[in-house]
Amino acid sequence: MSDDDDHGDFSSIRESVDGNPMSGLLRYCVPYWPRLSIGLVAAIVTRLARLLPSLLVAAAIDRVILGSGEPGLLAQAGLLPTNTITGEAARIAFLQRLVVIAALAYLIRSVTRFASRYLFQSTAQKVQRDLRNDTYDHMQHLSLGFFADHQTGAMMSVLNQDVNRLEQFLNTEIRQGIRVVATVGGIAAIMYTYSPKLALVALAPVPIIGLASGRFLTWIEPKYRGIRETVSRLNSRLENNIGGARVIKAFNRHEFELDRVAAQSERYHDEKVEAIKARRAFFSGLRLLTGVVFVAILWIAGSDIIRYGLGNTDPATLTAGSVALFFLLLRRLYSPMRRVGKTANKYQLAKSSAERVFGLLGHDPDVTSPENAHVPESVEGRVAFDDVRFGYTDDEEVISGIDLDVEPGETIGLAGTTGAGKSTLLKLISRLYDVDSGAVRIDGVDVREYDLTALREHVGIVEQNPYMFSGTAAENIGYGDLSALDGDAGDGAVASDGDAGAVDEAPSERIVEAAKAAEAHEFITDLPDGYDTQIGERGVKLSGGQRQRIAIARALLNDPEIIVLDEATSDVDTETEELIQRSLRRLIADRTAFVIAHRLSTIRDADRVVVMEDGRVIEQGSHDELVDADGDYAALWARQAGEDEETEALAAADD
Numbered sequence: 001m002s003d004d005d006d007h008g009d010f011s012s013i014r015e016s017v018d019g020n021p022m023s024g025l026l027r028y029c030v031p032y033w034p035r036l037s038i039g040l041v042a043a044i045v046t047r048l049a050r051l052l053p054s055l056l057v058a059a060a061i062d063r064v065i066l067g068s069g070e071p072g073l074l075a076q077a078g079l080l081p082t083n084t085i086t087g088e089a090a091r092i093a094f095l096q097r098l099v100v101i102a103a104l105a106y107l108i109r110s111v112t113r114f115a116s117r118y119l120f121q122s123t124a125q126k127v128q129r130d131l132r133n134d135t136y137d138h139m140q141h142l143s144l145g146f147f148a149d150h151q152t153g154a155m156m157s158v159l160n161q162d163v164n165r166l167e168q169f170l171n172t173e174i175r176q177g178i179r180v181v182a183t184v185g186g187i188a189a190i191m192y193t194y195s196p197k198l199a200l201v202a203l204a205p206v207p208i209i210g211l212a213s214g215r216f217l218t219w220i221e222p223k224y225r226g227i228r229e230t231v232s233r234l235n236s237r238l239e240n241n242i243g244g245a246r247v248i249k250a251f252n253r254h255e256f257e258l259d260r261v262a263a264q265s266e267r268y269h270d271e272k273v274e275a276i277k278a279r280r281a282f283f284s285g286l287r288l289l290t291g292v293v294f295v296a297i298l299w300i301a302g303s304d305i306i307r308y309g310l311g312n313t314d315p316a317t318l319t320a321g322s323v324a325l326f327f328l329l330l331r332r333l334y335s336p337m338r339r340v341g342k343t344a345n346k347y348q349l350a351k352s353s354a355e356r357v358f359g360l361l362g363h364d365p366d367v368t369s370p371e372n373a374h375v376p377e378s379v380e381g382r383v384a385f386d387d388v389r390f391g392y393t394d395d396e397e398v399i400s401g402i403d404l405d406v407e408p409g410e411t412i413g414l415a416g417t418t419g420a421g422k423s424t425l426l427k428l429i430s431r432l433y434d435v436d437s438g439a440v441r442i443d444g445v446d447v448r449e450y451d452l453t454a455l456r457e458h459v460g461i462v463e464q465n466p467y468m469f470s471g472t473a474a475e476n477i478g479y480g481d482l483s484a485l486d487g488d489a490g491d492g493a494v495a496s497d498g499d500a501g502a503v504d505e506a507p508s509e510r511i512v513e514a515a516k517a518a519e520a521h522e523f524i525t526d527l528p529d530g531y532d533t534q535i536g537e538r539g540v541k542l543s544g545g546q547r548q549r550i551a552i553a554r555a556l557l558n559d560p561e562i563i564v565l566d567e568a569t570s571d572v573d574t575e576t577e578e579l580i581q582r583s584l585r586r587l588i589a590d591r592t593a594f595v596i597a598h599r600l601s602t603i604r605d606a607d608r609v610v611v612m613e614d615g616r617v618i619e620q621g622s623h624d625e626l627v628d629a630d631g632d633y634a635a636l637w638a639r640q641a642g643e644d645e646e647t648e649a650l651a652a653a654d655d
């Protein structure tokens with residue numbers, strides 16, 4: 001995972017987070033507090049158990065080998081006898097005790113290590129799952145305006161990169177924090193009880209290492225970011241050149257491209273070598289510091305022992321075992337500190353991810369169901385636009401005061417120049433956007449008073465460029481009414497395996513009926529696996545006309561009382577167009593229908609044609625009335641008729 005942290009178009013979202021965003025992560029951990037507490041204790045025990053063998057070595061040297069009377073920390077803690085060990089039998093018994101403690105320490109360590117890792121990792125996974133589900137669910141309820149304002153890539157990266165980063169922080173960095181506190185704290189306490197003087201010498205570099213590695217990371221991180229950018233530029237150049245191999249050959253540009261690739265490679269090499277040099281120099285410097293401590297302890301401990309002798313109980317003196325213990329512990333003391341900088345850095349990254357994730361979760365959707373929402377069983381389909389005004393931004397009005405009353409079952413054809421606001425007007429019916437002023441009413445009730453789910457059940461939409469999900473043809477049609485997928489359609493044809501939306505064997509009768517009415521049945525049965533053929537992003541690519549017919553089947557299955565239809569653009573052949581027209585007629589029959597026509601012949605039979613320009617209705621009436629009126633519609637009609645004749649003439653000439 002890249003540590004890049006610059007998907008900037010979430011800045012307004014980030015600013016909306018109150019307080020520390022990491023408290024949001026903490027809230028997600030609360031339900032798992034028993035696991036986390038046990039994990040925390042287990043992690044501390046693991047770290048402390050790792051220190052035990054060094055204490056055992058010290059006890060073995062002093063009490064078994066040298067027969068010293070100095071009891072040591074383990075005896076003080078009651079784990080070993082405090083009396084002086086004399087005679088072979090006593091020494092063997094003592095050694096046995098050491099061996100048992102060592103074995104137990106290793107056993108405890110591996111059990112607690114397993115427990116802490118398992119509990120932290122599994123909790124992090126659970127928090128990741130909860131966060132992703134909640135973020136996705138929340139995202140789904142945000143208004144279309146939010147999706148238009150934010151790039152898909154940026155939103156994907158919140159769902160993936162940011163959520164994963166929080167999971168990794170919980171999983172790894174919390175354990176690293178425990179490691180620092182338990183290991184450094186434990187070592188400091190042990191060293192202090194043996195020799196406060198040497199403990200001070202050994203611990204002096206600890207804060208220096210922590211601070212220096214933190215500083216170093218803040219200094220080197222921008223350099224690494226630069227390197228990542230260079231790598232991605234190099235990669236896209238290589239990708240580009242491989243993709244454009246034909247052009248390079250055709251224009252003999254091998255040398256030119258080689259120079260460009262070599263220049264990028266050289267830059268990557270230089271930046272990387274520079275970063276390697278800085279990193280190696282820094283960590284070698286740190287090792288030098290720990291070397292200085294080693295030498296200092298050797299000198300101080302050695303001269304104390306020479307001056308005061310071994311095994312003296314005077315607290316200023318040392319035993320041979322405790323000197324060995326110092327050197328053993330020194331090796332464990334500094335490595336957690338070297339990682340402190342990385343943990344601090346990961347904390348910063350996790351915090352900025354938390355800002356985006358919790359900022360998004362705190363971002364309220366603009367379009368929501370009201371309290372005591374209107375939930376009609378069915379609607380008649382009367383639609384009224386009452387002095388409606390709307391703009392996507394505050395600066396520009398796209399709908400500028402539209403009044404329109406539509407009777408149940410009426411078909412309204414919408415015509416007008418591109419950008420006139422036809423699609424925008426229709427988006428206001430199902431509240432994909434809310435009006436700025438005025439109201440859209442269905443059966444006399446403002447759409448803002450309806451329950452949002454109910455409203456959208458009664459208003460079906462067939463888009464100009466319908467989206468096909470990855471899945472089978474049957475699943476894509478069944479999207480209009482999921483019960484058609486897993487219910488038994490009466491012929492027992494659908495066998496659901498419990499996986500929502502999964503279709504085995506044959507599709508339900510309702511799906512086939514919808515497909516037939518939409519003139520999609522024939523081409524679907526011609527697909528390699530019929531209704532079970534994978535379509536959408538990962539499957540067979542359908543033509544525009546085929547996708548439109550699947551979308552019509554989807555809408556027919558849903559059976560809404562009001563239908564909004566954005567006609568596919570005209571680049572379909574005449575035969576396909578005829579099929580689409582037939583399916584359209586079935587779709588709009590007995591429903592209130594709004595049809596945006598790019599080919600005016602589509603709306604020739606509409607009950608009423610509404611002509612728009614710059615967000616206003618400029619003409620309305622039946623096709624014939626408007627043609628007779630000789631206004632804008634008549635001009636548009638004449639132009640399209642002319643274009644059609646031209647196309648036909650060209651086609652005839654080709655033949």
Ligand SMILES: Nc1ncnc2c1ncn2[C@@H]1O[C@H](COP(=O)(O)OP(=O)(O)OP(=O)(O)O)[C@@H](O)[C@H]1O
Pocket residue numbers: 148392393398416417418419420421422423424425
């Ligand atoms: N999501 C959006 N954000 C901002 N502006 C938009 C958005 N969608 C459309 N517009 C703008 O609103 C205006 C009306 O667009 P709309 O799609 O409603 O027109 P139309 O009449 O349906 O055009 P066409 O026939 O080309 O589909 C255009 O200027 C368009 O650029």
